[in-house]
Amino acid sequence: MTTDPNLTSLTKVRFADPRTIIANAIKAFLPPEQIDVAAYAAEHRYLDNRGGGYVGRWNHDEAPYLVAPMESLTSREHLTTAVVGPGRSGKTAIGQNWMLQSVEVDPADMLVYGATDAMIEEYVKAEIDPMIDSHKEIRKRLGKRPRDNSMHFKKFSAMWVQFLAATYSNLINKSAPRVVITELDACDTSKGDPYELATIRRQTFGYESMVLAESHPDLAAGSDPSKWTAGVMSLYRDSDRHIWYWPCPNCNAYSSPNPMGQRVMTLDWPADAPLDEVRDAARLMCPCCGTLIEDRWRRAMNRDGSWVGMGQTISEDGDIAGELVAKDIAGFWITGVMSPFVIGGIGSLAYEMEKARRAVANGEEKAVQKLKDVTVKRWGLPFDPPKAVGSLDAKALADRAEPGLRLGYVPEGARFITAAVDIQGNRFEILVRAWGVAGESWIIDYRKVTADPATSPGDWDDMLKSLEDALYPLTDNSGRAMKIMAIGFDSGGQEGVTLQAYDAWRRARKRRTARKCGNIDGRHAWSILPLKGNGSVNAPLLNLTYPESKRRDRTAGARGEVPVGLFNPNAFKDAASTQMQVAEPGPWCVHFPAGLRAAEPPHPFFDQLVAEQRSSDGRWTKVSPNARNEALDLMTMTNVMAFLFGLPRMPWESPPGWAAPWDANTMVVFMEEETAARNATALVAGMKVVAQAVSTPAPSTASREERRKRLASQLAR
Template sequence: MVPEIDLAWRRGIRPEPPIPVSDWADRHRILPPTSAEPGRWRTDRTPYLRAVMDALSTSSPYERVVLMKGAQTGGSEAGLNWLGYIIQNAPGIAMLVMPSLDMVRRNTTVRIDPLIEATPALRDLVSAPRSRDAGNSLFRKSFPGGQLVMTGANSAVGLRSTPVRYLFLDEVDGYPGDADGEGDPVDLAIQRTTTFRGRRKIYMVSTPTLKGHSRIEAAYLDSDQRYFHVPCQHCGDMAPITWARIRWPEGHRDAAYLLCDACGGVHHEHEKPRLMSAGEWRSTALGDGRTAGFHLSSLYSPWETWAEIAQEHARVSKDPARLQVWVNTKLGESWEDQAGDTVPADPLMARREDWGSDLAPGVAVLTAGVDVQGDRIEVQIVGWGRDEEAWVIDYRVLWGDPSGPRLWSDLDGVLNSTYGDLPVRAVAVDTGGHHTKMAYEFCRTRLARRIWAIKGRGGPGIPVWPRRPTRTNKGKIP
């Protein structure tokens, strides 16, 4: 056998070295001159990222790794280290999804190309860029044994282009709610990994946005919910760094420090590296056993001080819009708008009326609202009376897989039910989230029963129930 062919054959059958991603990064990753800290990568600079990266290693038991983070914590850099590890150590088809195609173009130029060019271990493995070679382009990087495909969450074509073993979902809270009318982009992307179940790796990373609407928060809540605990240098108590523990002398936020809740010990900014190096991740939930979830605020960042974060809080604390950005990007927490008045629970419960199995006397017509989720369909039946007075008649959760026909048959049975002597006269099915095609097909075949596909839209100035425009005497809409 020709020596070159024999060598290539032996490389092809060589098993994946049992090296974790963090070790690969420490050995091989070189940060480009455009980086804030150019030169060799050192995981010790951000020790909290070691467990995140190692959970992405092929030897790790986790299929999904979720990082809900603040800004300037290195979450995306950990993802780049993972991509480098894949190219050299565990080749296969990988996909990187950014919020839009424009962001993909910018990310390739600013981060992916410098990652490859600055790291000798990767430079010779990725196809050289040529004008007529699709193996190295803004959207594709080819290497022996695999490819890195990059696409935007706004491109349904890109999301369903090919099966992938490795999936990197970056800034998922910036994704659109729907990709070209084909459904949730996260669901579409994850579907690409199903043929690799048991061997796939999915990395979701993002700063969160609004509570109840944040994809990264929802994914984190399904995980084992880990927090990075650091030891008190005075009493040894282990606890996460939280905003409630950041204090400062009256009027001197520039002297902010970390307070130990257990003993009252004070830790100053210069002690942060020592705290980080002695820290450890601790889970606070069982999760599903396949998802490792990490929460990380900017309070841990080596590139931002507690004083800077405290001073910025002072500048934005009285402006809800700016405070939301601070909560999302500094604390890595979702924002819950509390500007409106809250309703005490007890007086509200005291006003309940029990109608038993009968409908309230004022109910004249029934409608239904249907919400489709990834693993269930939820249905609410509402009774309407004079002056649009409404009663919630029934609420059901139908568990199952909405991608198949059985769950939609169960929904049909619910909508065909009668309450008292009244049938459901009209139905609105939300098609703006999961399993859009199945929802459209369900509605299309039942238009005669007034089962309509809708897509919700909220925001300032949008009426809850839009009125039809009236016509003038000349038959024109004013």
């Protein structure tokens, strides 16, 4: 039998499956997969940071705060996504994931801008080329011709990506529906705002376009939003302003590591310790329960975190209420303590910040620039340049004391009163301050009361009751007087004082004199409040905490009942110093009665007001170790209580009743009527005591009675 060689060769030929051919042909006509950038990254992004970095599939659990910014890139409700953040926070990966998602499932031409040619070339070499090599599907779509894969240009099967320096000519001569600007604040602004120039180039694409701008906040002139006039913070200012909130691992209450949050979690460390100890001792402080939180908890806290934008609020239980304000810009602000990629964790952040501050305090060369670099690039916060050290002179303040003002009387123009109590080993020191329109104020009382604050509940009760019942006559001779609106007292100091302070507040609460007067600026405004200074320069102005909270889960109803005002003493002393430097009557001027002067110099009260100076690193310290500073502390605490009740934003045209003019003021009473009402109340209470005395032996009160008599004589006017 003869075998045909042609037939033999045909049997070796393999033919494609016609079903596969048809299926692939049909697939080409299918629309691209509908998947946003975050979901794409979770499915397809591979990280190959060999040599110590992470290697493996992208995992949202590492930095959950990156999910929402990535999702906003495919939103049709925004035209721009602005991401503020420090180095090593993952913000650059947002643009990289967007590029991968665009190439594989949602093609559209893309422009990527960096500050300089050198920076963009380094970025392509170190980040983009290795990323393409690590993703087979992306590599398959990359053009094979040399011009399709250059340093500045990548041509893929259905789109291109161009990498350019953000120069004026590059910004005005290119167009694409998608634009990425890395490190916006480092780009040249000499010929215009890089963002404004770039956004023009995509406007023909309308809501099919998107600009991603990310950067450290280098160009912000300070932490106040009014100073966010350039760079990425100007975009964030005009955005829906998302802020990250995460739960405390101890009480599960939600607070924010962002200084603009409703409740701010701060980074705390021993400011005077050696730098190595600063690094090791750094802890996050929960504003709701006062717990110090170790670095190891941050990953779990991030995993349960949430973004909260403008128009929304978040409860301590994590419930988000309100509707997000509609803006063309989706804004997200990442801070350094959020990032899991910071080498050394929060300890290194504290170390670098403290080191930079000490360099400024020591007057080292370029120390202010170093402090700015740490604040902006490592902490991700706008930088407030150190203020000039204020100079107050005790003699000049004493010379300003006004003979026409009488201690114990409320002068014309005063609208409400705050009182502060400083705790010393053997006494209470009390300052009472009246406030008027635009922050003008008058010192109306100052005294020292002998007591035993560490061990005597009776002394605490007598002191607080004296202030609760105090009536300060108005100077109009109408027989009327004004009551104190808010009392703040120091809750720290020697052993035993904190416990006594908390117990005294509980008893005032039972008397119904410690009462909640509403919610002002997101804080409960208590009429009586224990206070505690937070020594961190970056601490928020004022947080209301409940340090005895026992909550362990988000649904528990129990909470600590004693509120504590945790305030920034450095910032409030800045304010007090500024106010005392205003010599002309009017906004923020402080008026001192002549009765505060001693018979002859020196004048101890005024010496205490200048006993501290502000150093260039923002901290207030004593000018000498033995200087007395109680008067300055009292001025600060009266400021805190006025701030708690909304003084800086008080609507003086239509104020609340307790800050109204005298004829309509709810804290103004006729002295005779008030005294008669109190006597009647005391009589009823006395009858109850007599009725109980038959079965209850009277305790020994000799020493306490003596103290009460001393207190009564000191408070009498």
